[in-house]
Amino acid sequence: MKYMIETPNKKNNGIDYSGLFITFEGPEGSGKSTQSKRIYDILNKEFETLAPLTKEPGGPESDLQSKIRQLYFFNEEERSPEADLFLMLTDRALHQRFLLKNLVNGNIVICDRYADSTRAYQGGGGGLDLNMIDAFNAIATKGLEPDITFLVDASYETAMKRKKGDNLDYFEKKERDFHMRVRDMYHKIAIENPNRFIVVNGEPSIEVVSQEILKNVINHSAYQAYLKRKI
Numbered sequence: 001m002k003y004m005i006e007t008p009n010k011k012n013n014g015i016d017y018s019g020l021f022i023t024f025e026g027p028e029g030s031g032k033s034t035q036s037k038r039i040y041d042i043l044n045k046e047f048e049t050l051a052p053l054t055k056e057p058g059g060p061e062s063d064l065q066s067k068i069r070q071l072y073f074f075n076e077e078e079r080s081p082e083a084d085l086f087l088m089l090t091d092r093a094l095h096q097r098f099l100l101k102n103l104v105n106g107n108i109v110i111c112d113r114y115a116d117s118t119r120a121y122q123g124g125g126g127g128l129d130l131n132m133i134d135a136f137n138a139i140a141t142k143g144l145e146p147d148i149t150f151l152v153d154a155s156y157e158t159a160m161k162r163k164k165g166d167n168l169d170y171f172e173k174k175e176r177d178f179h180m181r182v183r184d185m186y187h188k189i190a191i192e193n194p195n196r197f198i199v200v201n202g203e204p205s206i207e208v209v210s211q212e213i214l215k216n217v218i219n220h221s222a223y224q225a226y227l228k229r230k231i
Helices: 032-044 063-074 081-104 115-125 130-141 156-163 176-192 206-219 221-230
Strands: 020-025 108-112 148-153 197-201
Touching: 020 032, 020 081, 020 115, 020 221, 032 108, 032 148, 032 206, 063 081, 081 108, 081 115, 081 130, 115 130, 115 176, 148 176, 148 206, 156 176, 176 197, 197 206, 206 221
Parallel strands: 020 108, 020 148, 148 197
Antiparallel strands: none
């Protein structure tokens, strides 16, 4: 099946910004949320041009997005991958106003999950057609892609040890095979996007992982270009 939805690209859509867009991705329990917060705190000491830390689903401040997050993670009713897809697309479309406003204003935006999560979870985990997901993602994002994406990786066994005793959400409760498909898809996406993706081993201590991520931020060409724009 072919999807006849035109995929916008940044240039044709007139997306022109002086900010820096950094996203964090990873399977459940990898530590990506912890790392996104730590890197945010580090950069917040160095830059006045740092937007509030944001996430998908949920955003930084939207009541509607917060309700979507609650539905997505904590509603116990069994859902189809298609239903999950459209929940995420709705959240992402709402999120663009915040993202674009801050990037156009020259701010650094750090986001815990973005469009790659939908490819990994609804595509890899849920088995939906990737071309369809990409077409709908392009509409929801208006063609906006991250400048840098960190894939914080950890084995399923490590993730479950970290989650032991927690109140597991809708996705954390899914079977091992689902999580393995998600992880495999993340690695496939990273291989396909080597200029944007940096894969980081999330299994060492929090501090070791943070230092590895920070080193990669500082050395990345997109970060260096951002610094030059701020001079």
